[in-house]
Amino acid sequence: MWGDFFRLSVRSIRRGGTRSWLTMMGIFIGIAAIVSLISLGEGLHSAINEQFELLGPNIIYVTPGAIFRPGGGASKLTDHELDIVKKVHGVEKAGGIISRLSRIEFRGETEYGFVSGLDPDMQDLFLDGTGVEIVRGQERFKSSDTYKAAIGYSYWSGDVFDRSVDIGDILRIDDKKFNVVAFVSEIGNPEDDKNIYIPIETAKDLFGVGDDYRVIMAKTMPNADIDDVSEEIKEKLRKDRGLDQGEEDFQIMTMEQVRKSVGIVLDAVQAVLIGIAAISLFVGGVGIMNTMYTSVFERTQEIGLMKALGARNQDILYIFVFESGMMGTVGGAIGCIVGVGLAKLVEFLAARQMGSGLINAQITPELLIGAILFSFIIGCISGILPARQASQLKPADALRYE
Amino acid sequence: MGREKKHNGPIIRLDDVWKIYQMGRMQVEALRGLSLEILPDEFVVITGPSGSGKSTLMNLVGCLDIPSKGRVFLRGEDISRLSESELAQIRGRIIGFVFQTFNLIPSLTALENVILPMTFQGIQRYEREERAKKLLDMVGLEKRRHHKPAELSGGQQQRVAIARSLANDPEVILADEPTGNLDSKTGKEVMDMLSRLNKDGKTIVLVTHDINLLRYGDRILHIMDGRINERGGK
Numbered sequence: 001m002w003g004d005f006f007r008l009s010v011r012s013i014r015r016g017g018t019r020s021w022l023t024m025m026g027i028f029i030g031i032a033a034i035v036s037l038i039s040l041g042e043g044l045h046s047a048i049n050e051q052f053e054l055l056g057p058n059i060i061y062v063t064p065g066a067i068f069r070p071g072g073g074a075s076k077l078t079d080h081e082l083d084i085v086k087k088v089h090g091v092e093k094a095g096g097i098i099s100r101l102s103r104i105e106f107r108g109e110t111e112y113g114f115v116s117g118l119d120p121d122m123q124d125l126f127l128d129g130t131g132v133e134i135v136r137g138q139e140r141f142k143s144s145d146t147y148k149a150a151i152g153y154s155y156w157s158g159d160v161f162d163r164s165v166d167i168g169d170i171l172r173i174d175d176k177k178f179n180v181v182a183f184v185s186e187i188g189n190p191e192d193d194k195n196i197y198i199p200i201e202t203a204k205d206l207f208g209v210g211d212d213y214r215v216i217m218a219k220t221m222p223n224a225d226i227d228d229v230s231e232e233i234k235e236k237l238r239k240d241r242g243l244d245q246g247e248e249d250f251q252i253m254t255m256e257q258v259r260k261s262v263g264i265v266l267d268a269v270q271a272v273l274i275g276i277a278a279i280s281l282f283v284g285g286v287g288i289m290n291t292m293y294t295s296v297f298e299r300t301q302e303i304g305l306m307k308a309l310g311a312r313n314q315d316i317l318y319i320f321v322f323e324s325g326m327m328g329t330v331g332g333a334i335g336c337i338v339g340v341g342l343a344k345l346v347e348f349l350a351a352r353q354m355g356s357g358l359i360n361a362q363i364t365p366e367l368l369i370g371a372i373l374f375s376f377i378i379g380c381i382s383g384i385l386p387a388r389q390a391s392q393l394k395p396a397d398a399l400r401y402e
Numbered sequence: 403m404g405r406e407k408k409h410n411g412p413i414i415r416l417d418d419v420w421k422i423y424q425m426g427r428m429q430v431e432a433l434r435g436l437s438l439e440i441l442p443d444e445f446v447v448i449t450g451p452s453g454s455g456k457s458t459l460m461n462l463v464g465c466l467d468i469p470s471k472g473r474v475f476l477r478g479e480d481i482s483r484l485s486e487s488e489l490a491q492i493r494g495r496i497i498g499f500v501f502q503t504f505n506l507i508p509s510l511t512a513l514e515n516v517i518l519p520m521t522f523q524g525i526q527r528y529e530r531e532e533r534a535k536k537l538l539d540m541v542g543l544e545k546r547r548h549h550k551p552a553e554l555s556g557g558q559q560q561r562v563a564i565a566r567s568l569a570n571d572p573e574v575i576l577a578d579e580p581t582g583n584l585d586s587k588t589g590k591e592v593m594d595m596l597s598r599l600n601k602d603g604k605t606i607v608l609v610t611h612d613i614n615l616l617r618y619g620d621r622i623l624h625i626m627d628g629r630i631n632e633r634g635g636k
Contacts (some may be wrong), residue, residue, distance in 0.1 A: 303508055
């Protein structure tokens with residue numbers, strides 16, 4: 001009997017023609033939005049998690065400035081602070097990075113990008129903490145190296161200058177000649193990929209600064225608790241600067257904290273977007289209800305006939321609920337196809353725009369089945385009231401209706 | 403689907419039945435204390451002018467409506483004691499309907515329209531299809547099984563409706579103006595078909611205002627102002 005009700009519902013939907021399609025459109029817009037947003041959101045989540053996994057889980061980052069404190073950005077991190085960090089119990093090693101926006105010239109072309117000075121002793125720490133690798137050329141700067149440069153992906157891939165920069169080429173950074181000795185792997189972020197790394201002593205000369213670190217990185221010992229160590233660094237630096245708790249003019253982060261913070265923000269953004277999509281789905285449900293009421297109204301005589309032929313109230317109820325459920329399901333299925341298409345389009349555009357695979361839509365069978373099931377339920381719920389009205393029609397009255 | 407055991411007494415009995423409609427502040431008495439018995443194998447013609455209460459009577463005889471007062475018995479059972487679902491099921495088994503406007507479901511083929519009443523009785527698919535095919539063959543529509551109502555002539559549609567009315571092998575065929583939308587030749591074919599069914603043991607209740615059809619009835623019930631005036635038949 002269920003199969004017959006299903007067939008009757010399909011026939012009725014087909015008979016509805018354009019109206020059925022328009023009704024289903026209300027559902028498929030909502031489902032398409034939800035499928036694309038969830039798949040992109042999940043993709044973004046896992047991409048970010050993957051990025052964080054590349055970074056060292058046992059590295060603490062100390063940066064100058066406080067986000068929530070006026071004037072907090074003016075503070076500096078110096079060798080004195082670096083020494084404090086190094087002496088904290090549980091810190092294996094620590095080092096600082098100097099970084100400045102610089103003018104870079106190559107074969108008559110000029111560009112601007114960040115240049116970072118690395119302490120040769122902390123190169124492993126830096127590579128661990130940022131997840132980058134040396135893909136070609138000299139593996140590490142030697143302590144005797146000066147005016148040598150390891151260049152970011154954008155330079156050697158040819159994204160910055162007309163000609164890609166090669167090992168052995170000469171770059172002019174703030175009017176000083178640098179010999180390119182290594183290629184750094186692609187990070188996926190255009191700004192980071194346009195970074196150039198030079199030995200720290202050369203950087204101090206070039207920028208005319210002694211010790212003004214953009215970040216201090218500290219690696220914890222294998223058996224140390226990273227949260228305890230970061231808390232101790234925070235306390236020691238605060239005491240050294242004579243600051244009260246909560247008044248810090250520096251920040252301490254671990255990758256786990258960053259990952260959690262980013263995750264919370266992403267979840268919130270995704271929840272808002274899905275909420276908006278859910279409203280459109282609700283409107284789609286109201287559309288189904290409207291169509292079903294119209295259908296009951298138009299098919300009053302048919303309902304009376306079916307009752308005359310022996311249909312019970314629940315038979316009529318099931319036929320109409322099935323019909324609305326089917327409209328939801330078909331709308332949901334189309335929505336899934338459109339949603340997947342949209343997600344893939346965004347993925348493609350993002351890859352083209354950002355030149356990386358950072359956003360990969362994660363389309364899982366669970367997501368698609370869940371979306372279709374959800375559409376079916378919305379369709380059924382939307383159809384219950386009209387179907388109940390249909391089922392309670394008196395056969396004599398319904399047959400007389402014209 | 404076997405035919406149910408025949409009831410010895412009247413198949414349908416109306417006992418002092420009143421049907422009163424409330425029209426705003428006015429009450430309209432469509433049927434006034436009407437009593438009637440439909441016996442097995444009868445061909446009963448109910449006739450009367452427009453507004454006489456014919457349609458109201460047909461609804462009560464067909465158990466499609468309940469009276470305001472009085473009682474209606476279907477095979478000896480008071481229908482007011484049945485739930486709507488029970489009544490629908492029994493009605494589907496005992497009474498087959500043929501309407502003036504054919505009332506076929508436009509989205510279904512002829513075969514599917516004939517299958518429909520059997521679906522509501524929960525008959526197995528294979529059995530339903532076989533039976534529906536036989537019924538369509540019987541009414542001469544073996545080549546029109548898969549046509550939709552819009553692709554059939556009026557006469558063909560009414561024949562599909564007759565086949566549908568026989569789907570659950572009912573005891574009674576209730577035909578409401580079955581020739582009203584047909585030309586005289588096709589109308590005669592339909593009436594001859596109903597006559598044959600009556601000879602084969604079906605009880606026929608024909609509701610019409612066409613005096614040319616009175617000759618088919620064993621018994622003619624003339625309804626006027628909600629009351630019955632019984633006359634003889636052929």
